[in-house]
Amino acid sequence: DGGITQSPKYLFRKEGQNVTLSCEQNLNHDAMYWYRQDPGQGLRLIYYSQIVNDFQKGDIAEGYSVSREKKESFPLTVTSAQKNPTAFYLCASSIVAETEAFFGQGTRLTVV
Amino acid sequence: DAKTTQPPSMDCAEGRAANLPCNHSTISGNEYVYWYRQIHSQGPQYIIHGLKNNETNEMASLIITEDRKSSTLILPHATLRDTAVYYCIVRSRIQGAQKLVFGQGTRLTINP
Numbered sequence: 001d002g003g004i005t006q007s008p009k010y011l012f013r014k015e016g017q018n019v020t021l022s023c024e025q026n027l028n029h030d031a032m033y034w035y036r037q038d039p040g041q042g043l044r045l046i047y048y049s050q051i052v053n054d055f056q057k058g059d060i061a062e063g064y065s066v067s068r069e070k071k072e073s074f075p076l077t078v079t080s081a082q083k084n085p086t087a088f089y090l091c092a093s094s095i096v097a098e099t100e101a102f103f104g105q106g107t108r109l110t111v112v
Numbered sequence: 113d114a115k116t117t118q119p120p121s122m123d124c125a126e127g128r129a130a131n132l133p134c135n136h137s138t139i140s141g142n143e144y145v146y147w148y149r150q151i152h153s154q155g156p157q158y159i160i161h162g163l164k165n166n167e168t169n170e171m172a173s174l175i176i177t178e179d180r181k182s183s184t185l186i187l188p189h190a191t192l193r194d195t196a197v198y199y200c201i202v203r204s205r206i207q208g209a210q211k212l213v214f215g216q217g218t219r220l221t222i223n224p
Contacts, residue, residue, distance in 0.1 A: 033212070035214070041216070042199065042214040042217060043199075043214035044214075045212070045213070088153070090155050090156070092212075100146075100158050100161065101158065101212055102158070103155030103156050103157070105154055105155050106148050107156065107158050
């Protein structure tokens with residue numbers, strides 16, 4: 001089936017460790033996005049990518065890094081510089097000219 | 113970016129129509145209104161979008177006022193599975209990419 005897959009669903013890490021969240025899509029979408037959601041809050045944009053080998057910072061990029069080496073994949077690394085990394089992370093993709101974005105099921109990261 | 117204002121919460125009886133309002137008074141002429149919903153701990157799901165004409169699909173109807181400063185999402189026969197947070201979004205265009213800016217949304221509760 002076509003779709004967007006995030007893994008793992010739950011992730012636990014010790015403070016000070018970097019962690020990489022996976023996002024894969026087989027929808028042939030050019031644009032991909034990473035959002036963060038805190039309890040009871042809306043989504044905030046971390047990074048987005050319009051095309052392979054290009055990406056732009058969103059509203060809360062500090063402490064995060066991304067890569068876009070393949071069209072299908074847009075992994076997000078939460079670095080030790082991110083002061084409050086515990087959150088629900090959502091990946092999305094869309095055709096560049098449209099905003100009907102398709103979201104993955106999210107990864108809930110807990111840093112202890 | 114045009115901002116949106118939604119009531120934080122609403123209740124509706126099962127089987128009745130749920131009408132969710134959204135104000136977007138600063139919307140510009142080429143910006144679309146999009147609606148998504150998020151069921152607890154899942155990724156947001158696209159519902160519908162429109163520019164200035166009313167739109168209908170299998171999930172909902174979207175009514176946009178003539179001055180485009182507000183809109184209403186209508187779920188014609190709400191079911192318990194429609195309980196979710198509903199987000200009204202005005203599309204922001206950045207160099208061709210579609211940046212989705214999510215606000216707080218409306219928490220809709222469908223009561224039996």
